[in-house]
Amino acid sequence: MTETAHSHAPAALEVDALSVRYGRVNALNELSFAAGRGELVLILGTNGAGKSSAVNAIAGLFAPAAGRIRVGGKDVTRQPAYRRVRSGVSLVPEGRGPLPGISVRDNLELGYRARSRAKQRAESYEDAVAKVFELFPILKERLKQDCGTLSGGEMQMLAIARALVADPTVLLLDEPSLGLAPRPVAQVYEALDACAAAGLTIVIIEQKSVPLQTEPALTLVLHNGAVIDERHGSRPSESELAELYMGGAV
Amino acid sequence: MRRLAGPAAVAIAVTAIWIGNSALWTYNLTLVGAYAIVVIGLNILLGYAGLVSFAQTAFMAVGGYAVAILAVEHAVNPWLGLLLGLVLAGVAAALIGLVLFRLRGHYLTMASFALAMSAFGYATAAVGFTGGSVGIAGVPPLSIGSFTFTDPSHAYLLVWLLVGLCAWAGVRARDSHVGRAWRTIADNEDVAFSLGLPVLRYKIIAFVIAAVMGALGGALYVNFTSYVNPELYAPAIIVNIFLMLFLGGKGHTLGPILGAAIVVIVPLQIAGLSDIQAILFGITLLVLILVLPGGLLDAASWRALAAPVRRLRSRERNAPAAPVKALAGRARR
Numbered sequence: 001m002t003e004t005a006h007s008h009a010p011a012a013l014e015v016d017a018l019s020v021r022y023g024r025v026n027a028l029n030e031l032s033f034a035a036g037r038g039e040l041v042l043i044l045g046t047n048g049a050g051k052s053s054a055v056n057a058i059a060g061l062f063a064p065a066a067g068r069i070r071v072g073g074k075d076v077t078r079q080p081a082y083r084r085v086r087s088g089v090s091l092v093p094e095g096r097g098p099l100p101g102i103s104v105r106d107n108l109e110l111g112y113r114a115r116s117r118a119k120q121r122a123e124s125y126e127d128a129v130a131k132v133f134e135l136f137p138i139l140k141e142r143l144k145q146d147c148g149t150l151s152g153g154e155m156q157m158l159a160i161a162r163a164l165v166a167d168p169t170v171l172l173l174d175e176p177s178l179g180l181a182p183r184p185v186a187q188v189y190e191a192l193d194a195c196a197a198a199g200l201t202i203v204i205i206e207q208k209s210v211p212l213q214t215e216p217a218l219t220l221v222l223h224n225g226a227v228i229d230e231r232h233g234s235r236p237s238e239s240e241l242a243e244l245y246m247g248g249a250v
Numbered sequence: 251m252r253r254l255a256g257p258a259a260v261a262i263a264v265t266a267i268w269i270g271n272s273a274l275w276t277y278n279l280t281l282v283g284a285y286a287i288v289v290i291g292l293n294i295l296l297g298y299a300g301l302v303s304f305a306q307t308a309f310m311a312v313g314g315y316a317v318a319i320l321a322v323e324h325a326v327n328p329w330l331g332l333l334l335g336l337v338l339a340g341v342a343a344a345l346i347g348l349v350l351f352r353l354r355g356h357y358l359t360m361a362s363f364a365l366a367m368s369a370f371g372y373a374t375a376a377v378g379f380t381g382g383s384v385g386i387a388g389v390p391p392l393s394i395g396s397f398t399f400t401d402p403s404h405a406y407l408l409v410w411l412l413v414g415l416c417a418w419a420g421v422r423a424r425d426s427h428v429g430r431a432w433r434t435i436a437d438n439e440d441v442a443f444s445l446g447l448p449v450l451r452y453k454i455i456a457f458v459i460a461a462v463m464g465a466l467g468g469a470l471y472v473n474f475t476s477y478v479n480p481e482l483y484a485p486a487i488i489v490n491i492f493l494m495l496f497l498g499g500k501g502h503t504l505g506p507i508l509g510a511a512i513v514v515i516v517p518l519q520i521a522g523l524s525d526i527q528a529i530l531f532g533i534t535l536l537v538l539i540l541v542l543p544g545g546l547l548d549a550a551s552w553r554a555l556a557a558p559v560r561r562l563r564s565r566e567r568n569a570p571a572a573p574v575k576a577l578a579g580r581a582r583r
């Protein structure tokens with residue numbers, strides 16, 4: 001549990017003994033953590049460690065076998081994925097979720113439409129989009145382009161922008177650096193730093209360490225669906241991470 | 251230009267009738283129109299929402315039998331019969347959709363095939379209700395007051411007006427938020443969920459629209475030919491309908507109309523085709539999907555098809571003598 005869980009305001013995101021099962025396989029075993037507003041949670045692990053299962057369950061893509069998920073104090077565990085976006089949880093899916101045949105503009109509009117009505121009234125589409133263009137200026141140039149023609153880095157930026165225009169309180173990212181060259185990875189993480197500074201709660205899952213400027217409030221290392229390393233305000237070094245992955249135990 | 255597709259279709263058809271001005275062509279083109287409506291519906295489901303359903307013939311049957319049974323057995327006005335058929339198909343699709351779309355991919359397709367087969371089987375077996383394999387004859391034509399659409403050219407105009415209307419509705423739906431949601435679902439369902447789209451609802455909307463258009467085409471066909479029997483909804487018809495869609499090009503507004511025209515008219519023009527028609531259509535569909543997956547109206551598919559030829563030509567023209575062999579070797583790989 002982080003400090004925020006003990007303070008008066010409810011944590012932006014609270015995951016309580018979350019378990020995911022595929023048939024008889026336990027993909028995730030009683031994962032618990034909490035993150036306050038503007039806090040960053042980094043979840044590291046190898047393939048099959050249960051990272052994607054965790055964020056997909058938090059995003060509501062499938063129902064967890066057990067456990068609770070609370071967003072801003074509200075229990076969203078049983079909420080279907082499409083309503084959960086309105087509760088403030090947005091997922092940037094693994095592989096960036098390209099939608100060939102759909103323009104950059106339409107992607108952003110889809111994202112904006114995912115907001116609740118109240119949030120749509122609070123901020124116009126133009127204002128919302130202008131904000132993400134500040135983070136990712138390249139998207140403004142690509143606005144009319146089919147998103148199937150974007151480079152990997154641009155598509156990742158679009159996927160994040162698409163999630164951001166829904167005005168989430170919690171942003172989940174499933175391996176945003178996967179398959180990208182170092183430069184776009186740096187650009188993407190620079191933007192995520194800015195989002196965290198602006199008060200967004202971010203959960204990032206990755207396989208290896210990432211170029212984050214903001215020190216994550218919490219770093220978890222998963223192995224076989226269980227947390228094997230947990231640190232507050234610091235990250236395991238690359239050599240420590242290698243040891244954790246290879247050894248599988250602290 | 252795309253917005254004009256519907257009106258353009260009507261204009262082409264209306265002109266065609268004056269050019270042709272023959273009773274036979276009017277008759278044939280009316281059948282083309284009825285099928286075109288069915289395929290426009292399938293295009294929304296498969297071309298836009300990416301859902302492969304074989305159930306379209308089942309909804310044609312709902313429309314066709316509703317009109318025939320109500321008008322012949324219960325003397326209901328054919329218009330009312332038509333309308334009830336559409337409502338019935340829409341409601342049935344919504345209810346079936348709730349169950350059907352718990353399945354994805356191949357499972358969904360298999361279940362929809364079962365649906366089409368049960369409709370065909372039921373129409374054949376329920377002799378008391380549907381007339382069995384003999385069917386129901388003497389379905390009265392549509393009429394407005396004392397004006398009946400008995401004259402083929404009147405029926406023709408009515409059908410093509412509805413083709414235009416359906417094509418226009420399809421374009422409107424595609425360009426709306428619903429259409430964008432369909433394409434998102436077709437591309438990647440998980441992304442659709444993560445974008446807050448109620449996926450099941452949008453799938454059912456597509457299924458209901460397709461079903462209503464299927465029923466409309468099916469009902470118009472029966473009204474026009476005055477006859478219904480199970481063979482109109484036989485498994486071979488499913489192949490025909492898919493061939494129509496893939497010939498014209500799925501996702502293209504005018505694709506269903508072009509496809510319906512080719513599949514209905516070509517067999518009529520070539521005598522002695524009927525024996526091997528099923529084989530021929532099956533092979534054509536297979537070859538089409540392999541060679542020209544986007545259909546006749548898809549420029550990108552044609553470019554892909556022509557690419558090897560173009561590459562060969564430009565190589566002959568530009569490449570100097572010596573490195574040609576090396577280049578050719580690389581290109582072939």
